[in-house]
Amino acid sequence: MSMKKKDIRALTKDQLRSFFEDSGDKAFRGNQVYEWLWSKGAHSFDDMTNISLATRQMLEENFVINHIRVDTMQRSKDGTIKNAVRLHDGLIVESVLIPTPSRTTACVSSQVGCSLDCKFCATARLKRMRNLNPDEIYDQVVAIDKESRLYHNRPLSNIVFMGMGEPLMNYNNVLKAIDKITSPEGLGMSPKRITVSTSGVPKMIKKMADDEVRFKLAVSLHSAIEDVRTSIMPFNENFPLSDLRESLEYWYSKTKSRITYEYVVWDKINDRKEDINALLEFCSYVPCKVNLIEYNPIDDGEFQQASNKAIDQYINVLESNGIVVNVRRSRGKDIDAACGQLANKS
Numbered sequence: 001m002s003m004k005k006k007d008i009r010a011l012t013k014d015q016l017r018s019f020f021e022d023s024g025d026k027a028f029r030g031n032q033v034y035e036w037l038w039s040k041g042a043h044s045f046d047d048m049t050n051i052s053l054a055t056r057q058m059l060e061e062n063f064v065i066n067h068i069r070v071d072t073m074q075r076s077k078d079g080t081i082k083n084a085v086r087l088h089d090g091l092i093v094e095s096v097l098i099p100t101p102s103r104t105t106a107c108v109s110s111q112v113g114c115s116l117d118c119k120f121c122a123t124a125r126l127k128r129m130r131n132l133n134p135d136e137i138y139d140q141v142v143a144i145d146k147e148s149r150l151y152h153n154r155p156l157s158n159i160v161f162m163g164m165g166e167p168l169m170n171y172n173n174v175l176k177a178i179d180k181i182t183s184p185e186g187l188g189m190s191p192k193r194i195t196v197s198t199s200g201v202p203k204m205i206k207k208m209a210d211d212e213v214r215f216k217l218a219v220s221l222h223s224a225i226e227d228v229r230t231s232i233m234p235f236n237e238n239f240p241l242s243d244l245r246e247s248l249e250y251w252y253s254k255t256k257s258r259i260t261y262e263y264v265v266w267d268k269i270n271d272r273k274e275d276i277n278a279l280l281e282f283c284s285y286v287p288c289k290v291n292l293i294e295y296n297p298i299d300d301g302e303f304q305q306a307s308n309k310a311i312d313q314y315i316n317v318l319e320s321n322g323i324v325v326n327v328r329r330s331r332g333k334d335i336d337a338a339c340g341q342l343a344n345k346s
């Protein structure tokens, strides 16, 4: 039986260079292969036409190139596209392309399933199977970029880590993927156009600040009252709001980058005056804006979107206190591509 071949895209450029040096070739060969793997998106060693046949065979014997495959693509009436993406081991994640007049945004997954237990999210019902590798995250973006050019005649402009999984629970791989996405050898995208969304893992938010990352941060807050938040996001018990607050203050002090709070208003859960006031107070801690997200029902009606009146109250109170509020309408609902609906249904 042959030894299990290694995924060549798990190697950094330096590791590839040393691999070639160690096998008696020039380190520069590593750069050439790296370019094939990342800028040119080669799917097989045979594609690497400026590499000698003998070297290609040697690579073939030692490595595999794992690529994701878009299994099914669904298109919504509103132009949203959802990909079900098959990974090399057969598991599936979903990613979404969201076009608006001014931008096209890729919403990508960071884990297969999710280990968190938000009561209102369909992904939470899939248990976490595994973390995605950097190349699996990167490939989702490349696939969406291709679709954006094909169906909307423009390249991808933004990326949000709001698909399946909790990006900060797969931090190292997310960071490596973002490095590839932003590097000139990858997609050359500006980190300012990338947003990592977290349910709020204080220790990791501080780590990101220490790493001086240049992408944006969004936090799925949904309630600024401890027991309300714990009732809908039970892991909040381990990461209390006071710790979250402290980590966000630290983030801002280091990065000077404004935070976005994502917030759904639900009927009889967080639609009271005191809920609004608690959010208002939370917003005073660090410069921020609030995205009010429309609720996408996932079940039997345990959660229901609050009335327009309640939502208007949120908007009025926040805006009259100088806080920027965006109301985010759902996109791609008809194909289960909206926030919280990703659950590998098909």
Ligand code: SAH
Pocket: 118, 120, 121, 122, 161, 162, 163, 164, 165, 166, 167, 197, 198, 199, 200, 218, 219, 220, 262, 264, 293, 294, 295, 296, 297, 298, 339, 340, 341
């Ligand atoms: N785990 C990360 C990334 C997932 S982002 C995070 O929690 O931020 C998905 C976003 O959609 C989060 O803001 C989440 O709170 C929100 N969401 C989850 N279920 C939803 C639903 N049914 N309707 C609307 N938004 C939902």
